[in-house]
Amino acid sequence: MMPQTEYLDKYARLLVNYCVSLQPGERLFVNSTTLAEPLIDALYRETLKAGGNLEVSLTTRGQAAAMREYGSPEQFAYLPTLQKRAMDEFEAYIYVSAPFDLREPDPSPELKAARREAFKPMHDTYFARTADRRLKRSMCIYPTPALAEEAGMSEKEYTAFVFNACKLNEADPKAAWLGVRDRQQRVVDHLNSCTSFRYLNDRSDIHFTTNGRTWINSDGQTNMPSGEVYTSPEEDSVNGHIYFDYPAIRNGVEVKGVSLEVKDGEIQSWRAESGQEVLDETFAIDGTRRFGEAAIGTNYDIDRFSKQILFDEKIGGTVHMAVGQSYAQAGGRNSSSVHWDMIANMRAGGRVFADGEIIYENGRFVDRLWK
Template identity: 70%
Template sequence: MTDTQLNAYAHLLVNYCVSLRAGERLFVNSTTLAAPLVAAIQREVLKAGGHLEYSLAVEGQSEAFREYGSVEQFAYVPTLYRKGLEEFEAYLSISAPFDLRQPPAAPDLQEARRNALQPVMKSYFERTADRRLKRSLCVFPCPALAAEADMTLEEYTAFVAQATKIDQADPQAAWLEVRQRQQAVVDHLNACSEFRYVNDRTDITFTTRGRTWINSDGQTNMPSGEVYTSPEEDSVNGTIYFDYPAIRDGQTVQGVTLWVKDGEIQRWHAESGQEVLDETFAIAGTRRFGEVAVGTNYTIDRFSKNILFDEKIGGTVHMAIGQSYAQAGGKNESSVHWDLIADMKNGGRIVADGKEIYRNGHFIQELWP
């Protein structure tokens, strides 16, 4: 990234995404690859009168844990990470991996980590729900992310700049425009209660009584561009096919079909990666949905194998198994929140309270002029 891009990105993250105020503490979690961005964030934090603490993983750390770590060590939650999520006012998670294709740790080690993190993540979801913890997830362009997206580092940096709008003269103003446009959609969705997603391989229904659709305008994810909620847990019925690849713990699953009755996922099939699905659905809380959403960011113009970007692609919908969003009124609990994406650009429709509101990847003009 150029100095201009770094400064614009840092300014957006600190002043818009987490809206840091004087005296507030910001915890940043990333790797040493993101050090240039962290340095730029430090300047913005100081200008805002806040305090920055950070944890930067070093190359080889994951491999060392996988080779030498014990169950007890995998179950240890780092002190700063715990305090940052449970006590600080703001949190930035900056993805900048050294390698995305390392094999996963042994199942007992993964389970130990999941169990140890569960109370921390419960606090995290509760605190982000009412903005006691202002958080944003983002990326720093690096070779591993670029390679995963089948781009050069230069191409990937331009892709990130476009998606986050830091290539524009006033990124914050651009995201405020997104907020305004999406609010019309959210207002309509919140006036409805029965929904149906349908295309040539999907026909699934759910209800949202007592739930709130949320306008994701860049303050919790960067980039953003989606509207989402948590469905009533027992209300989901039908079949859905996810045609975009799904990645979990570095493993790719393709062509996922789920069969659902009264909120419970009763059967599942993957064209490849079936064992990953089987392992995932053995985890508590994963056989119900925690999220339903519609992607609205039409500047994300390609699939990048990064869910932070891919779930926002304009013309798609996604549903997440596992953990619900408390701020949306969801009640399902799980150590997993896994987003799965379906294309709606070729004949896809969304019906709300019996009326079509979306076709071929776009909301009707009255909602999205």
């Protein structure tokens, strides 16, 4: 295994030169915590080499606790000046998830609502500008003790897991991701020739249509790691029921065994084996009772559940659907402050149908699509 500094240099080169393809004179905004300082330093060096300019916002360990204790609704609704300007004007954005603690208590519902309402215009701008890549963005993870503990791994094991999923063990990670792009493009081309889809396994049978929608090849340029193909289904076309085997995590809370019943695009009923109150609270938010995404994970290097959706939604052999916000680049029209992915296992007899034909079985695309 290479020294971690060498991995971080490869990580930064991949993020700057492939994920956001930074060009001379472009501005890159990086948002993270002080735990990610080693990666931020590497990103700064790569930004300079690319001829760009980097600005950064780093959260310290005590900020969240201070806001919970002392923050007023007006302070929770305050929009950070640099972040707002970056979402409005900058050419590139990298969010590096590097949490101190995944078990901090939530602010009160009133404070969360104040922040959600205030941040919605910036949220909408972000989705609009990332849809046409006026804002090139990437989301990634810097391994921290909290993430390792959450995943049930040692720090060393978790770091190796993250780097392997991002293909940093490859001599040329960018070339490896270009290979992913080529393979997934064959799948996407076929999916975009079809309009009717069905996810079927022993606990789910859900179908939707994609007239006027586009399947997207997620090849590592907007998330790192990636490895999925996704679309936004026609909002009123989703019908059936689906069970999500993997825990759905929202605001640090695990919601296990989620079952949804859907009619004409609207989620009619929902239940969870644990965490029902989180579902109830979420489905009271505007736009959350329709689906913003349907997707298929293709990253077989992600071989275990880590409780981090950036990785878990890409697990090879799974499908996922997200309630809430659609992707404009896929043609989606649902609007919400929430985009919550939920994952179903397809490795034990699961099938995906496209225009009535089996294209995916037991966790893999058929050979003619996946070679």
